[in-house]
Amino acid sequence: MPSPYFIGLMSGTSLDGVDGILAQIDSAGHLKVLAHDFVPFESAFRSDLLSLNQSGSDELHRGALAGNTIARHYAEVVGALLQRTRLTATQVNAIGAHGQTVRHRPLAFDGDAATQRPAVGYTLQLINPALLAELTGIDVVADFRNRDLAAGGQGAPLVPAFHQGVFAQSSACVAVLNIGGISNLSVLGEDSSVRGWDCGPGNALMDFWCYTHTGQPFDRDGAWAAQGHIQPALLQTLLSEDFLHQTPPKSTGRDLFNPAWLQHMLAHHANLAAQDIQATLTEFTALACAKDVLQHATKACELVVCGGGALNGHLMARLASHLPRLQVISSEARGLPPLQVEAAAFAWLAYKTMRRETSSLPSVTGARGARVLGAIYPR
Numbered sequence: 001m002p003s004p005y006f007i008g009l010m011s012g013t014s015l016d017g018v019d020g021i022l023a024q025i026d027s028a029g030h031l032k033v034l035a036h037d038f039v040p041f042e043s044a045f046r047s048d049l050l051s052l053n054q055s056g057s058d059e060l061h062r063g064a065l066a067g068n069t070i071a072r073h074y075a076e077v078v079g080a081l082l083q084r085t086r087l088t089a090t091q092v093n094a095i096g097a098h099g100q101t102v103r104h105r106p107l108a109f110d111g112d113a114a115t116q117r118p119a120v121g122y123t124l125q126l127i128n129p130a131l132l133a134e135l136t137g138i139d140v141v142a143d144f145r146n147r148d149l150a151a152g153g154q155g156a157p158l159v160p161a162f163h164q165g166v167f168a169q170s171s172a173c174v175a176v177l178n179i180g181g182i183s184n185l186s187v188l189g190e191d192s193s194v195r196g197w198d199c200g201p202g203n204a205l206m207d208f209w210c211y212t213h214t215g216q217p218f219d220r221d222g223a224w225a226a227q228g229h230i231q232p233a234l235l236q237t238l239l240s241e242d243f244l245h246q247t248p249p250k251s252t253g254r255d256l257f258n259p260a261w262l263q264h265m266l267a268h269h270a271n272l273a274a275q276d277i278q279a280t281l282t283e284f285t286a287l288a289c290a291k292d293v294l295q296h297a298t299k300a301c302e303l304v305v306c307g308g309g310a311l312n313g314h315l316m317a318r319l320a321s322h323l324p325r326l327q328v329i330s331s332e333a334r335g336l337p338p339l340q341v342e343a344a345a346f347a348w349l350a351y352k353t354m355r356r357e358t359s360s361l362p363s364v365t366g367a368r369g370a371r372v373l374g375a376i377y378p379r
Contacts, residue, residue, distance in 0.1 A: 002354070003093040005034075007081060007138070008347030009074045011100045013181025013254055014203050014308055015049055016217065017041045018070075020077035021343040022085050022092070025351045029165060035084040036340050039077050045069060052102040052126070053254040063102065063126055070100050071128040075135035089137040089379075096350030096374070097142045098342075099127030104253035106154045123155045129377040141350040141374040148360045153367025156251035160186035160196030160364045162345035167304050167334055168192070175293055175300040175326075177319075178342065179203060179309025182253055183289050186364075187297045195296065196364040197248035200241070200288040201257040202309055206281045208259055213274040219282075222314025228279030234269045238284045248296070249366035282315055290322035306331035310338035349373060 009020045017040035024032045041049070045066075052063055074097055082089065103124040111119030129142035145155035163176040168188040176186040183202035187195045203218065210219040219225055243252055266277070293303060303326050309315055310330045320328040331338050352359040358370035 003091055005087060005092045006347040006351050007078055007092055007095045008343040008345065008350065009077060009095060009097045010343040010346055011041075011070065011073075011098065012307070012342060013101060014207060015041060015046050015100075015181065016308070018073050018077050019339055019343045020074070020081055021340050021347060022081040022087070023344060023347045025348065029348065029351065031166070031344060031348055033336070033340055033344055035081050036337070036343070037077050037080040037084065038339070039073050039080075041073070049100055049102065049126075053258060054260070066100070067126040067128040068131055070126055071131040071135065074127070074132050078136045078138070092138045094139040094141050094350045094354050094376075095132065095136065096144075096346035096348070096353075097127055097129055097132055097140055098144065098346050099125030099142060101125050101253055104156065104251065104255055106149055106156070106251060107152075118152060120149055123149060129375070133377045133379045137379050139354070139379050140377040141353045142377065143375045144346070144349055144373045147371045147373050148365050148367050151360075151367040151369060151371050153360065153362070153365030154249050154251040155365065157184040157186070157196050157198060157364065158349065158360065158373070159184070159342060159345040160188075160194050161359055161361050162348050163196075164188050164192075164194050165348070166336060166341075166344075167331070172301040173297065173299040174302055174304060175297040176304045176306065176331075177289055177293070179285070179289070179305060179307040179315070180342065181207070182257065183285065183307075183309070185289065185292050185297070187300065189299070194361055194363055195248065196361070197292075198251045199292045200244050200252065201285050202307065203285075203312075204254060204257055205262055206278065206285065208262070209274070209278050209281055213278075218308070219278060219312070222282055222312040224275055225278045225282040226314045228273065228275035228277070230283045231269065231272055231276050231280045234266070234272065234277070234280050235283055235287070237265050237269065238280070239287065244288055244291070249364060282312075283318055285309070286315055286318035286322060290319055293323060293326070300326060302327040302329060304329055304331050304334055306336070306338040306341040308339065
């Protein structure tokens with residue numbers, strides 16, 4: 001029988017580091033997390049990754065070396081997980097390794113109207129999966145997004161199918177909001193339907209502003225934002241972003257919501273206090289997410305929040321204030337801590353890949369059909 005043990009590794013758009021889980025997954029796809037570990041990115045490496053979100057010199061060289069560094073960080077997490085569970089590498093079926101997204105431009109650039117050739121675009125996750133397989137002695141599944149792009153999809157978000165298996169209820173509609181660097185929403189119908197898309201910014205802008213003005217990598221519990229005052233004019237400027245008004249399927253990343261975008265939005269709002277801008281950015285994230293819930297998840301009975309944003313008490317309070325008819329709860333209340341959800345999803349996606357089972361959802365990404373995702377790098 002194949003091993004029931006899988007590892008999931010995720011480094012998201014928050015760029016804080018690598019979350020990893022080791023899980024046991026049974027033949028029905030039910031997942032139980034046995035261990036969790038986290039390895040932070042060094043500040044210099046985080047800066048390198050941030051710079052690769054924009055065009056610059058010698059990108060191929062710097063990107064390739066960054067992929068090697070990410071593989072080494074991933075291998076460090078794998079070692080810690082094996083030590084925690086007292087398992088050996090040979091007992092693990094596969095690693096699901098997401099990699100670090102530095103560009104995400106689906107359905108753009110390479111279409112041809114004259115020949116009716118649709119654009120494919122691209123999505124780029126930095127990781128050297130062959131090196132990770134070599135360092136760990138475990139089969140690695142990576143490159144999850146490109147198969148969906150090839151089928152005409154957005155390649156994101158990929159977690160709604162996993163959210164369905166973990167959080168769906170047969171008697172009620174449930175909405176699941178992941179707040180990483182970018183926020184994405186899954187709507188899980190009581191009829192087993194699944195929809196999902198990126199809402200817009202999550203922690204990315206708040207983290208950037210906090211680090212720039214306080215030297216801290218993030219606003220712990222939203223305490224700094226809570227001391228500020230929301231600036232209505234700036235908030236309306238932020239909310240005017242075209243992406244927020246597009247209909248799903250849609251996905252985004254730091255290609256759009258980055259420091260240059262923020263500086264452009266701040267150009268006509270001079271002399272605002274830094275903490276007031278932080279308060280407004282927090283409200284922007286809360287309101288962008290809440291608007292999508294109110295527009296597209298009208299039958300939902302609760303909003304389950306995961307990702308680092310679920311640990312921001314002020315952000316959670318602002319979300320709840322905009323959604324008074326919904327119960328807004330952390331995913332921990334539903335059995336899976338917020339910082340484990342995405343890593344667990346990629347363990348589950350690797351499980352599906354190794355079984356040659358489809359895991360993409362056309363209702364989410366807009367692809368022509370469900371596809372088996374990921375490429376396998378044998379140990």
